[in-house]
Amino acid sequence: MANKLCEWIEDRTGLSKLLKAALDEPVHGGAKWSYIFGSGLVFLFVLQAVTGILMASYYSPSSTTAWGSVYYIQHKTSFGWFVRGVHHYGSSAMMIVALVHMFQVFIFGAYKRPRELNWISGVILLLFLAGFGLTGYLLPWDQKGYWATQVATNIMGTVPVIGKYIKILHQGGSDYGNFTITRFYTLHVFLLPISLVFFLFIHIALFRKHGVTPYWKMREDVLRDRVDPFWPDQIFKDIVFALGMYAALAGVVFWTRGAELQAPADPASNYLARPEWYFLFLFELLKYCQGKYLIVGTVIIPALALTFLFVLPFIDRNTSRYPSKRIPYFGAIFSGLTGAVVLTVLAMHHDSKDIHIIHQREEAEKQAARAVKLAEKGIPPTGALSIFLHDPIALGEKIFKESCIGCHKIGGEGGDNGPDFTNFGSREWIAGLLKNPKDAKYFKGSGAMPPIKLPDESLLDMAEFLLSQSVGLIHQNAERVERGKELVLKGNCVVCHPIGNKDLKKIAPNLTEYLSETWLKEFIRNPGDPKFYGTRNKMPGFDKLTENQLDALIQYLISLSKDRTLVSEKLGNRGYVFGLTAPRTMINFQDKS
């Protein structure tokens, strides 16, 4: 039955004949591992296409929805992070394999007559690849993609006379917006793939016409007499290579937990843009071409390099493929390669030492994590950036800067009448307080509590126990809690501090649920309450803050430590409700003030 069906299809289509013709290509000189790169690239292209098509079924190209849809792919679907990761690192893999392929073709002299057009179509394909990288980078509409692409479109703008118009055409206007995304999207998923397939077809057809170019030392008779069939001899090697690449890609994706998604693009921010690694050399080059020489880096050098690649088969007309006969060309190509490598390394080295870049990377990571947390509650239709505009933590920070920073320092900024709040409420912060309350970082001269003379580990145990009383301690360690409990309850702490009963009063603050959201709330309202500092108190109470302001301030204070998370977030509750654009808590707060 199945056989009959196959025969019927074969009779009507000639499919297997076609397949046979495609696979039966004779490989002169024998199948070789050195021929795997071309088919490896075809494999990677197909991989990019299928992962890309699937992501396109979730992606929404507009300036208000792009980030949200990529966030959804990355964090809300089961395999989205993996598929996106494969697509992201797949682009780098394609670039690497394409460069290896190109240099191999160059070293083997496979660009020489009659294969000039193979070479030229290959260079065109390489340019398309760069185009894919450039257009794809912008699509998530995150900080990194947005600002790096700004550099690229500004480079377009430096082309004399027509630059301005090319730039507007690519951006879809004089500034970035919805049309920038729709245009980059159209290029990335329609124009570039169609063009690439067209040139790939030409490239492969020409390759089939002229056959492989083996190692230059292969003897003529071997080349003539040894013929392997493409299937299975060469395809076996190609499949092993493809499998190896996919395994490596999957490994990288797991290792890095997928491609990065930074916070939504903020046109008002001051972000130091960096392009993808394979454009870094061009980026670095621009540092040396400033002022009126800018055009040398943006247009002249790249244009010269490309022209050289395009005309190479016509200027190197010597029929010998021996490298020793092609020294000037080797010199040119490899000095270009060395230049690019040196510039790339310089750029990376510079960034790894630049304190602004390092700081920005840390900040960007924090922002990204925050954005993902906020997006969890839904992104308002006004766009991904609005999640930040109504972030209670941002409001809390504002209140802190208005009311608290006069006495409390954070990150080196602020007064020093009260304890330093850098890393406030972390295990380390509390252990430090226990170690020496009179330290300049804590209560200084006004501290009445004697230092606890225990090893650091024991102090950390005590901190673990104290923090474990409130929900939201990350990676709580049960053994430490037990040890800490023993130390706190059986030591001298309870002589001065009540613990276990919220309303009990002694001479020092009640430590029941120490630093929890409720504890902080009561404390900030009235630190002079007998259950806190009583008559010894020096901090003013902030009972004038509205409930919502106080909530925001506490969310901010808790966010200062990496050891703790907000209860509302830990439980996955919507602690506050978004209005059309603003959380209701914010609206209430504005009404009252």
Added chain:
Amino acid sequence: MENNRRKFLKIVSHSLGGVLAAGIAAPLVGLGIHPWLKETVYGTEDFINLGKLEDFPVGVPKKMNVTSSKMDAWNIFEGLVMGSVWVLRKEDDSLSVFSVNCPHLGCGINWGEDEKQFLCPCHEGVFDLNGKVLSGPPPRGLYSYETKIENNNVLINYKKLI
């Protein structure tokens, strides 16, 4: 010998190719069927607040808009009017909340203050105060919703018609 080698290579190539294809297809299928695995468009609240109990007069049905929020993949839409319902507060403060759509063909029904009946203008379906069919083509009484009162607020489960 050479033929055997090639036969072997073919088998290995097929197997490796199969492993590769499966390795690529699995996550793609996993992503593709996401809408089977997880709700992508949904109301964020099970029970929607219609207002305070005292806002509803006893014995007279009152038409109320149902306002809630909707998650649409990554977006949240707040304050959306999802539809409207007829709310009847009874003497004992129990509630009946009816769908505004006639169970016949879905036309919007009105409350006739003079007749003290629900009337469907399309095919003259008539229902009494409790939603029971009195005359006309409707095959059943008015659809209603599960209700509850919490902190004096009237809440309905808008997801399920009874």
